[in-house]
Amino acid sequence: MSSDPHLAATPDPVVQLAVPQSAVNERIPALDGIRAVSIAFVLCAHALGTGILPMTGRTHVFADIGVRSFFVLSGFLITTLLLRERARHGGISLRGFYLRRALRIFPAFYTFLGVVIVLRAAGYIAVSDRDLAFAGTYTMNFHAERAWYVGHLWSLSVEEQFYLAWPLTLIMLGTRGALVVALVGIAVAPGVRLATWYGWPELRALTDQMFPCVFDALATGCVLAIARDRLEASPRYRRLLDARWFWLIPIACLASRAVTRPWFDFGLSMSLANLGIAMTIHRCISRPYGAVAAVLEHPLAVRIGVLSYSLYLWQQLFLDRHASSWIHAFPQNVILAFAAAALSYLLIETPLLRLSETLRKRKRMTVRVAPPTPREPVTATLRTARETAS
Numbered sequence: 001m002s003s004d005p006h007l008a009a010t011p012d013p014v015v016q017l018a019v020p021q022s023a024v025n026e027r028i029p030a031l032d033g034i035r036a037v038s039i040a041f042v043l044c045a046h047a048l049g050t051g052i053l054p055m056t057g058r059t060h061v062f063a064d065i066g067v068r069s070f071f072v073l074s075g076f077l078i079t080t081l082l083l084r085e086r087a088r089h090g091g092i093s094l095r096g097f098y099l100r101r102a103l104r105i106f107p108a109f110y111t112f113l114g115v116v117i118v119l120r121a122a123g124y125i126a127v128s129d130r131d132l133a134f135a136g137t138y139t140m141n142f143h144a145e146r147a148w149y150v151g152h153l154w155s156l157s158v159e160e161q162f163y164l165a166w167p168l169t170l171i172m173l174g175t176r177g178a179l180v181v182a183l184v185g186i187a188v189a190p191g192v193r194l195a196t197w198y199g200w201p202e203l204r205a206l207t208d209q210m211f212p213c214v215f216d217a218l219a220t221g222c223v224l225a226i227a228r229d230r231l232e233a234s235p236r237y238r239r240l241l242d243a244r245w246f247w248l249i250p251i252a253c254l255a256s257r258a259v260t261r262p263w264f265d266f267g268l269s270m271s272l273a274n275l276g277i278a279m280t281i282h283r284c285i286s287r288p289y290g291a292v293a294a295v296l297e298h299p300l301a302v303r304i305g306v307l308s309y310s311l312y313l314w315q316q317l318f319l320d321r322h323a324s325s326w327i328h329a330f331p332q333n334v335i336l337a338f339a340a341a342a343l344s345y346l347l348i349e350t351p352l353l354r355l356s357e358t359l360r361k362r363k364r365m366t367v368r369v370a371p372p373t374p375r376e377p378v379t380a381t382l383r384t385a386r387e388t389a390s
Contacts, residue, residue: 030284032305033296034073039308041066042315043334049321051330061257064208065273067155068217070308072277074159075166075182075221082170083225092171099359101163103352105309108344109156110136112313116149119317125149141214144205152316154209161211162218179226182219186271189216193266207266220274224282232286241283247292250276310341310349 045063049055086092113135119125127147134143138161141154170178189212196207207213224231231237240246253276256269284296295301304311315337320328327336 028285029297029302030288030293031073031077031281033298033301034069034281034284035305035308036301036303037296038066038069038073039304039311041069042312043319043337046315046319046321047330047334050319050328050333053330055321058258064257065254065277068270068273069277070155070312071158071214071217072221072224072274073281074162075218076225076278076281077221078163078166079170079222079225082167083175086170086175092167094167094171096359097167098163100356103356104349105156105160107352108310108313108348111344111348113150115317119149125317141209141211142206144203148320148322149316152312156312158209158211158214158218162215166218166222175226179223182222182226185219186216186223186274189213189219190267190271193270194263197262197266208270216271217274217277220278221281224278228282228286231282241287246279246283250280252276253279307338307341307345310344311337314340314344 041062045059045061045066047053048059048062082092082097085097113132116125116127116135117132120127125147127149130143131146131150134140134146134157135150135153138153138157140146140150141157141161143154166178169181173181193207193213196203196210196213203210240249253272256264256272259265259269284293287293288297317340318327318333318337320333327333
């Protein structure tokens with residue numbers, strides 16, 4: 001499939017409805033706030049049981065909600081950006097998309113993996129060759145027996161697999177076709193999870209990690225991006241978003257994750273949690289006011305949200321309840337995680353984010369200054385030829 005946007009120059013009729021009006025801004029503060037809350041759930045889940053913090057029987061719920069929120073938000077943002085590109089330029093550049101994703105993700109990721117290899121060589125941590133192979137190829141979500149220090153990379157593997165597949169789906173099937181794929185994924189995933197849990201006991205540890213089992217979280221965000229304007233055109237849905245009791249819905253959906261019975265956990269509560277997160281995202285970006293929006297748009301929350309990728313990468317080295325060293329005890333483990341994330345963001349991510357933005361601006365300038373079709377000189381030449389012939 002070519003990445004030339006001119007080969008898909010016919011605009012998709014759904015695009016104009018699908019691209020949110022608020023997407024004209026490069027960053028939406030409330031979304032960074034949601035990232036901050038998401039990473040806070042992950043940090044809380046991993047920090048419990050370290051130092052003076054007690055261990056609870058529901059730590060997995062915090063981690064699940066945090067990672068699930070990242071998935072839904074990622075599906076929403078990536079789809080919004082791709083649809084906006086198609087609306088503006090008549091097509092989606094795979095080369096441009098993959099280049100931007102590579103600049104954003106790979107340098108920090110492989111730097112982290114390099115540090116893990118160095119620490120293993122020095123004898124500080126135990127990580128197998130299989131762990132490193134699955135991590136380096138972004139397939140950790142299909143590898144159950146793994147070391148703690150790279151275990152969290154399963155979610156980044158899911159994200160990378162989504163980045164590879166979803167733009168192709170939009171290009172090949174169009175927005176309507178991609179919407180159907182997303183809806184089918186949402187409908188089928190609970191059955192896949194239940195079949196895995198009850199039918200393949202050897203894969204139970206991956207029931208909430210393999211791509212077919214978790215694609216519905218990303219797909220929920222994709223559906224929100226495509227259908228957002230249509231949803232907001234519904235008076236009933238607008239009344240729901242504006243209702244004072246609105247927040248009871250996402251809270252109830254997320255609270256369902258505390259139920260541990262497999263038939264409910266894998267069959268229903270994961271889907272409910274995805275729905276609750278998507279509704280929260282929609283409410284925050286379409287109704288940017290009130291107490292919740294004020295918290296999410298607080299400068300500290302926005303800053304933590306910007307650091308969320310680095311935090312997610314590096315916290316695993318410090319937030320380890322199975323280790324007894326000083327660096328793994330609360331609160332210094334959290335402080336060190338933030339310090340490592342800040343260094344990663346400043347030294348690795350920031351320069352490459354600037355490079356990505358520079359490349360994007362050059363592309364815009366190239367489109368704007370494209371030379372016009374030389375119609376006048378051709379007309380003048382023909383006129384001169386006629387005069388000479390006469």
